Amino acid sequence: MDPPTGNPLKIQELLEQCISFLSHSPPDLISCALVARPWAQPAQSELFRAPQFYIPMSLQKFFDSLKVSPHLVAYVHELDLNYDRLRSVPIFHDLCAFSFPRLEVLYLTLGMVFDQENPLPDVHQMQRLLASPKLRYAFLDARLAAAQCTDMLTNASPTIEHLSLFGGRWTGKSALDTTNTVPIRLKSARLLVSDFTTDFTWSSGSATSFPFDLSHLQALAICGRSIPWDMIPRANIRILSLDNQCSTSINLASFPCLRILVLDICRWFLPELLETLKTLSPQHNNNIHTIALSISSYQARGIDFECSRLDAMLSSWAMKSLRSVEIEHITWDLPSTTSEITRNLEKQFPRLKARNLFRTNVRYAGSVPKQWKELVERL
Numbered sequence: 001m002d003p004p005t006g007n008p009l010k011i012q013e014l015l016e017q018c019i020s021f022l023s024h025s026p027p028d029l030i031s032c033a034l035v036a037r038p039w040a041q042p043a044q045s046e047l048f049r050a051p052q053f054y055i056p057m058s059l060q061k062f063f064d065s066l067k068v069s070p071h072l073v074a075y076v077h078e079l080d081l082n083y084d085r086l087r088s089v090p091i092f093h094d095l096c097a098f099s100f101p102r103l104e105v106l107y108l109t110l111g112m113v114f115d116q117e118n119p120l121p122d123v124h125q126m127q128r129l130l131a132s133p134k135l136r137y138a139f140l141d142a143r144l145a146a147a148q149c150t151d152m153l154t155n156a157s158p159t160i161e162h163l164s165l166f167g168g169r170w171t172g173k174s175a176l177d178t179t180n181t182v183p184i185r186l187k188s189a190r191l192l193v194s195d196f197t198t199d200f201t202w203s204s205g206s207a208t209s210f211p212f213d214l215s216h217l218q219a220l221a222i223c224g225r226s227i228p229w230d231m232i233p234r235a236n237i238r239i240l241s242l243d244n245q246c247s248t249s250i251n252l253a254s255f256p257c258l259r260i261l262v263l264d265i266c267r268w269f270l271p272e273l274l275e276t277l278k279t280l281s282p283q284h285n286n287n288i289h290t291i292a293l294s295i296s297s298y299q300a301r302g303i304d305f306e307c308s309r310l311d312a313m314l315s316s317w318a319m320k321s322l323r324s325v326e327i328e329h330i331t332w333d334l335p336s337t338t339s340e341i342t343r344n345l346e347k348q349f350p351r352l353k354a355r356n357l358f359r360t361n362v363r364y365a366g367s368v369p370k371q372w373k374e375l376v377e378r379l
Contacts, residue, residue: 016042023049050078050105054085063091066098073098078105079129085109096125103132107369109141123151130156139164139190139369156184162376163212164190164221164369184212188219188376190369192243219376221262239375242276253281260375262292262328270306277313285319292326294363295345307348315351325352326359330368 008014019042022028026047033043053059066072079100083092106129130138135157142152142165163186189212215233222232223243234254241262242250252258263273280288291314314325327345345360352358363371 010038012038012042015039016045019043019046022046044072045075048072048075050080051076053080053082056091059091059095063095066095074101076100077102078107079103080107082107082109093122093125096122096128099128100132102134103129104134105137105139105373106130106132106135107139107141126152127154127156130160132157133159135160137162137164137373139166139373141166141369158184160184160212161186162188162219162373164192164372166190166192166369185216186212186214187217187379188239189214189217190221190241190372192221192223218379221372223264238379241372250276250279252276252279252284256283256287258284258288260290260292260378261288262294262375265293265295265306265310270309274309274313280317286321288319289321289323290326291322291324292328294328294330307345311349311351315349315355315357322357324359325349325357326361329360329362 015038019029019032019039022032022043023046029043029047033040033047048065051058051062053062081092081095108126108129129135130153136159138156138160140152140163216236217233218236219239220232220237221241221243236257237255238257238259239262240252240255240258240260243264252261263276265273293310327349329345346353346358349358
C-alpha cells in the first residue's frame with residue numbers, strides 16, 4: 001500500500017501527537033478545536049483530560065460545557081475538586097451527578113469548616129465519583145467524622161489501586177454498607193489520619209469492614225497517633241514514607257524489599273528518627289537507592305545540629321545501591337523566596353556532598369499528593 005501523500009496533518013495519529021504538545025495551553029487547544037472538524041476531537045480530548053479549577057467561575061464553565069455537550073464527559077481522565085477553594089455547593093453536587101466512564105485520577109478536598117453558609121457536600125453524591133469504573137488513583141482530603149469517612153467509600157470502584165486518605169478518624173465501629181464481596185486490593189496507600197483505633201480492621205474479607213486489602217502493598221505513607229504496626233503487612237513494600245510523629249522508633253528491618261525511604265525531619269523527635277535509621281539492616285545494602293528527608297520551612301530554621309548528626313550517620317553508610325540522599329524542602333512560599341534556606345541546608349551536609357550523594361529539592365506543600373502519585377508510578 002502506497003503511503004499517503006499531501007498534508008501529513010490529515011493522518012489522525014500525527015494530528016493527535018502534534019496537538020498533545022499543547023496540553024498545557026488551553027487557549028491554543030480551543031483555537032485548534034475550531035480549525036476543522038478532524039481537529040475538534042483530539043483538541044477537546046486534551047482540553048478536558050485534566051481540567052483545572054482555580055475559581056468557582058471556571059468550575060461553572062466546565063459544568064456548562066458538559067451539560068451542553070455530554071460527549072465531553074468521556075474525555076475526562078483526571079479531576080481535582082477543592083471544595084475549600086470553590087465553595088459552590090449546587091454546582092459541586094451537579095458535577096458529582098455525572099458519570100465519568102474514563103476517570104482515572106480523583107483529587108477530592110473537602111476542607112475543615114462547615115456551617116450554614118458552607119454546608120458539607122452530600123456524601124452520597126461523592127460516592128458516584130469514587131465508583132467510577134476506571135478509577136485507579138483516589139486522593140481524599142476529608143477531615144470528617146468516622147461515619148462520614150466510611151460512607152464516602154461505600155461502593156468504591158474495585159479498580160482503585162492507589163489510595164490517599166488525609167484527615168478524619170477511622171474505626172472498625174463504623175461499618176460500611178458495600179456491595180464489594182472482596183476487599184479492593186491496593187498497590188499503594190497514603191494514610192495520614194488523626195487517629196487509628198485499636199479495633200480498626202484493615203482487611204478481613206468482610207463486606208462490613210474497611211473495604212481495602214493492604215496485603216499486597218508496594219508503597220506506604222503513614223502517620224498519626226496509635227498506629228497499629230502489627231496490622232500492616234510489610235513484606236512487599238518498596239516505597240516507605242514516614243511522618244515521624246510517633247514517640248517510638250520504627251524497625252526498618254521488617255521492610256526487606258525497601259527501595260525508597262522518605263522521612264519527615266522533626267526536630268522534636270530526632271532521637272527516634274536516628275534510632276529508626278539505625279534499624280536499617282545489611283539486607284538493605286543492595287536494595288535502597290534513595291533516601292529522602294522532608295523538612296518544612298519553619299523546621300529549616302535552627303536545626304543545624306540535627307543536620308550535622310544526620311550527615312555524619314548517612315555519609316558513614318557503605319550501601320552499594322545508594323545513589324542519592326535528597327533533602328526535600330516543603331514550603332508554602334514561592335520558590336524564589338526559598339533559595340536562602342536551601343543554600344543553608346546544603347552547608348549542613350558537607351560529608352554527603354563530598355560523596356556526591358547530596359541532592360536538594362524544593363516542593364510546594366499543596367502539591368504533595370500529586371508528587372506521591374509520581375512516586376508510586378515508579379512501581
